[in-house]
Amino acid sequence: MIFIVVKWTPKPEHVEDFPNLVADFTKATRAEAGNLFFEWSRSLENPAEYVLVEGFRDGDAGGEHVNSEHFKAFTAAAPSFLASTPEIISQAIDADGWGEMGEITV
Structure with missing residues (x-):
């Protein structure tokens, strides 16, 4: 699996609407055949930062993603x-x- 973590810092005026700005991209990526997960979270320590955790089946799937x-x-x-x-x-x-x-x- 290709495991990816990305930290994103939107401009101050886009911090609250950031989930809406990435919604279409998120939906399209989750629909890719090789995508295992694509999950956004907001940092507890820095509320202006978002963290994306991604998983792709393999390098080929990751390559298809970046070329989409x-x-x-x-x-x-x-x-x-x-x-x-x-x-x-x-x-x-x-x-x-x-x-x-x-x-x-548990």
């Missing part, structure tokens, strides 16, 4: 509502999705 029309349209539009360049961690890992945490059993 919705990705190209989103990356072209994003600078108009972002305060800074997003920060990213992207790694191939030996997993195919989420597993249960071993340290806590």
Whole structure:
């Protein structure tokens, strides 16, 4: 799996409406055959920052994602509502999705 975490900082005037600005991109990405998950969260420590956790089946699926029309349209539009360049961690890992945490059993 390709596991990706991206930190996003919208411009102050777009912090509250950021989920709406990424909604179409999110929906289109989740519909991709190789997408395993695409989940947005808001930072508890910095409410002006959003965190995106992504999973793609493999490198081919990740490549299809970055070459998709919705990705190209989103990356072209994003600078108009972002305060800074997003920060990213992207790694191939030996997993195919989420597993249960071993340290806590419920």
